[in-house]
Amino acid sequence: MPGMEDLVKLFNVWEIQLFVLLSFTLQIFLFFTGSLRRHSCSMLLRLSIWAAYLGADFVAVYTLGLISRLGDITTEMHTPGEISPLAFFWAPFLLIHIGGQDTITAFAMEDNNLWLRHLLNLVVQSVLAIYVFWKSIGRHSPVLIVSGVFVFVVGIIKYAERTWSLKSGCYKIFESSSGHHYKKLPHHDSAEKMDKDGYDSIVYITLCSMPRAHNIICGHDILSSEEDIDLVSSWWSIGDDSKKVIKIVGIILSVMYADLYTKALVVRTRSAIILRCISQMSAVVAFAMFFASDKQRYSKTDIAITYSLFWGGFFLELCAMFIFMMSPWTWAWLKVRKWDKLAMLSWLIFSSDLGWSEKKQCFVRSMGQYNYSSWMTGNTRARTFSQGVMAMVKWFAGLVHVEKKKIFWMSKLLDTECVDVDEFTMECIAGQIRLFRDVNSLVGYIRLSMLWNNLLASIPDFGIGIVALHVLTEKHLSEVHEANTAGVGMNMMEVCRKLSRYMMYLLATHPSMLPLSASPEAIFLKDPIELEFIVHGVLGLVLPSNRKKLLEELASVWARLLIYAAGKSRPERHMEQLSTGGEFITFVWLLMSSHGLGDSQLKRIGLTNTNPQERSLQQVYAFPDHEADSLEDAANSSEEPSSSEGEIGRVRERGEING
Template structure:
C-alpha cells in the first residue's frame, strides 16, 4: 500500500486528496495489536529484519506524506504529524518486544525486569496468592527459558517459593500456578507485555494514544471548516474516520488488556486499592485469566508407532479414520510410491503419511497432570534434601537390568532411540499384560496404565511431528526400524523377564516423566 501511494501520489491528488493522509495509519497497524507481536519464536530471533522493515516503511511513509503535502492541504500537516508520532511509537514497540523475546537477547534483557521485582507477600493463599507466586517466580522462569539451569540461576532461584514442595499448594493449585507462569512467559515472548510494563513503555504508550485523539480532533476541525467543505469526497472522509475509529478502538482494547495483566494488578495494588480491585476484577473475570478456565489449549498430541508398523491400533482410543479407510489410503500410497522408489525406502518415504493419519489430540486429564506434578515435586524435595537421582536414590527395580542398561546407553548416544525403545516396550507390555494386574487393583492399574500410554504416545508425537523441540539428531525415520526388527529388539515374549504388577506400571510412568523432564530441559 505504501509503495502504491509513493508511485501514484500525483494521480491520486486529483481524485483522492486524502489518500496520502492514510500513510501514517498504515504505520499504526503495522505496529500490530498488543496481543501479538510474533507468530513463532523465529520472528523474535529475526528482530533485526523487522527493524529494517521499520526503517524502510517509516521512511517510505514520510516520503509519501512529504511529496503529497502542499499549500492546498497544509491544514492536514498537524494531524499528520501526530499520526506519525503514534504510528512510529507503536511500530517501535513491536520491534523492541521482538528483540526482548529473542532467545539470544533474553538473558541480556533479564536485567530490565529487576526494576519491577515483585514484593514478597505474607499471604499466598487462594487464586490471588497463586498469581503473586507466579509473579515472584517470573524472573526465575525467564532465566530457565534463556537457557540457564536451576543451579545457574543462583540467588534468583531463592526468590521462588516452592509452595508445592512445602505442602502449601495442592496438585490442582500447582497446575494453575504453572498455567499462570506460562501465561506470563507467553506474554513476554509473543506480545508487547514486557515493553508496556516498563516505565518508559507506559509513558510512550500514553503519548501514542493522546496523539491519535489529538489528530482526530484536528482533522475534524480542518475537514469541517467552510473552506474545506466539499473539497474531499464523502467516501474518502468516511474511510478516514473509519481508520481513526479503528485505531482508537484498538487503543481502548489495549487498555483493557493492560488492566487484565497480573503485572498491572501487582503495581496498582501497591498504589491504589480502588484501581487494584478494578484490575483484579478484569484479571479474574472471563475476559481475563479466570481461575476456572484453562489458560492453555489443555490438549496433548498422541502418536503410536505400532499403529503404523503393524497397521492396527494397540490403544483403546479410536483412530481418526476407520481401519479399512486407512488401509486403503496406505495401499494406494504404497502403490504410488512403488512406481518412484525402491521397496527398502518405501517405509521412510511414507512416514509423513503416518503422522497425518495416526496423530490425534486428546484432553490432558487430571490423572496425567497430577502424576507429573507429584513426581516433579517429589524430585525437587529430594534435590533439596541432597538426595538427587544422580546419586542413585531413584531406581526402577521392576524394569529389569537388561532394559535399563540399553536405555542408559541409548540416552547417551541418541535420545530418539531411547524414546522408540521405551515406547514400543510400553505399548507391548500394556497390550500383552492388560489383564494380569489382579482384580483388587484393577481400577487403579487401569488409570495408571492409561497415564503410561498417554505419556508414551505424547513423547512419540513430539519425536515424530516436532523433533526440533527434543535433544535429538537426524530425522525420525532414521531411527525407526521395520516392524519385525523393532518388536523383536525388545526380546522374547517375557519382555526381559519383567513381571506385570502395579509397581511395574509406576516404574514405567516415572521413567516417562523423567524422559519428559529431560526433554523439557
C-alpha cells in the first residue's frame, strides 16, 4: 500500500519531533490534573492520570534513546528525509520532563518506595544526555552548546527534586523521621490578630497541630513532649465544635497528601529553594543564549519546537510559583515574619476557589457504596452505567454457567458507586466519637439496646457480622420506605444506608483496612446455606417497634462499627489511600486520634466486653454488655478528672505513655 508506506516514511522523518511534543503535552496534563484526584473518586480521572504518569516517563526515556542513536547529525540544513540536527538540544529538556511536575511526583505509595530506582535512572539518563552532547561537540556553535549545558543543569535539578521528593514520601523514611519539617512553625503570638472563629485561625491551629498529626500517622509514642501535650490541649479546646474539628482534619489530610505525593515537602526547604533559584536563572540564561545564537542552519519547525519548550517551561514554572504561594506553609512563613502584604496575597490565593477554599476544605467528600443484594441476586436496580454493565455480565455468566467466584473481581470494580458525605453523616460519626471521648463521665456514656451486643458477640467473624447487619439494614429501610411512616426522618435513613453500604464497600474493595480474620472472597463466596443461616438469625431478631428509634439505633450501630474498625486500622494503609482521593475511614481514624481514641492512643475501643478477661482500664467498648458494671465503672472514674488535662496528668504521674 503506497499510502501506508508514505505515512510510515513521514512518521520516521518527524518521529523525534512528535515524541518531544507528546512528552511536553503529557507534562502539561499532569501539572493541571495531578492535584484533582485529591477531591475526586472518578475512576476515569484516575485512569487518565495513571496512563499519563506512566506514559510521560516512557515517552521521555524512549525519545532520549532515539536522540542518542542519531549518528548522522550534521551541520547541514534540515531537509525532508534527514534527521533534525537540533535534536541534540532537546535531550536536556527531556530530563526536565522526567523530573516531573510539582503537583504529582508519585501516583501511589509504591512509587515512593522505589526512589532508589529513580536515583539509578537519574544517573543513567544523565549519562545518556551527556553522551548526546559529547557527540554534538564541534558540530554546532559554541553558544548553542553552552545554552544546552544550562538547560542540562535545569534538567538535573528537576530530576533530583523528584527523586528527593520520592525519598521523602517513602513511608518507612517518613515514619522514621522526627517530624522536624513540621516543628519549625510560627509561635502562638503571631495569631493574636486572627479571628478565633475565622478560617485563618483554623488553618493556623492545623499547622500548629502538624507535629501531633505526624506522630499519629507514623505511630510514634503519643504525648512524648510538653509541646505535644499543649497541642493536644488545643485540639480538646475546640473538641465540641464538630465543624471546626472536621475542617482541621480535612486540612491535615490535604497537607499529608501534598507531602507524600507532590513536591510540597521538598520545595519549602531552604536547599530546594536555592536549587530552584539556580534552575530558573539557568533557564533564563539558556533561553537568552539560544535566542542570540545563529539558527539559520536549522529548520524553522525545529526552532519553533525549541521555543515552545522554552516558553512552555517558563509557563509551568510560573504556575509552580503560584502553587507555592498557595501553600498554607508559605502563608504562615510570611505571616510570622510580618510581611503582611505578601502574606495577604498568599492568603487570597490559598482561600480562593483555585486553592484550599473553606467551603470545599474537607479532604474526603465522597464515600464508596456496595450493595450486597446486587451481588447475591442481581435484581437491584442499576443506578450507574457500570452497575448496568455488571448486571449484563452476571446474566451472561449465568447463561454459560460460569462460577460466580470468577467474576467477583469485576463486581468489586463495577458494582460500586460514590455518594457525597453529607453533614448528617459527619455529625453522627463526630457525635459517637465525642461519646467515646467522654466515656469516663456519666453524662457522656450512652448505651444501645442489649440485642446489638448479643448479636455481635454471637457472630464468629467481623466481616460476616457486617454482611448480616447490612442485610438487616437494607430490609428495614425497604420496609420503612414502603410503609412511608410519618415522623421517620429521611436524613437518618440516608445515614443508615450510606454507612451500611460503605462498610460493605470497605469489605469488598479495601479489606486490609478492616479487622478481618478471613478474606472478603471467603465471606462473599461463603457457603450460601451457612451464610443464609446467620443472616436469617439476624433477621429474626425482635427489633424495637418504634421505627424512628430503630433507625437511630441502626445509625449508631454502623457509626460505632466504623469507629471500631478505624481504631484497629494501620496508618500506612490510610496514607496509601490518600493517592486515590482518600477514604472516609481515614477521616474517621484521624478524627478519633485527635480525641485520643484508637489502638495507638490512650483509649482503645473494643467491640464487646462479654469476656471479662478482655476488659482493660484503658479500653472502652462500642457495645457494652453489663449496664450496671459500666455505670459503676463510670461512677468510679468520675471521681477523677474527666477532661483531657486530667488524663494527661495521670500519664505524667505514672511516667507512662500507653496504659
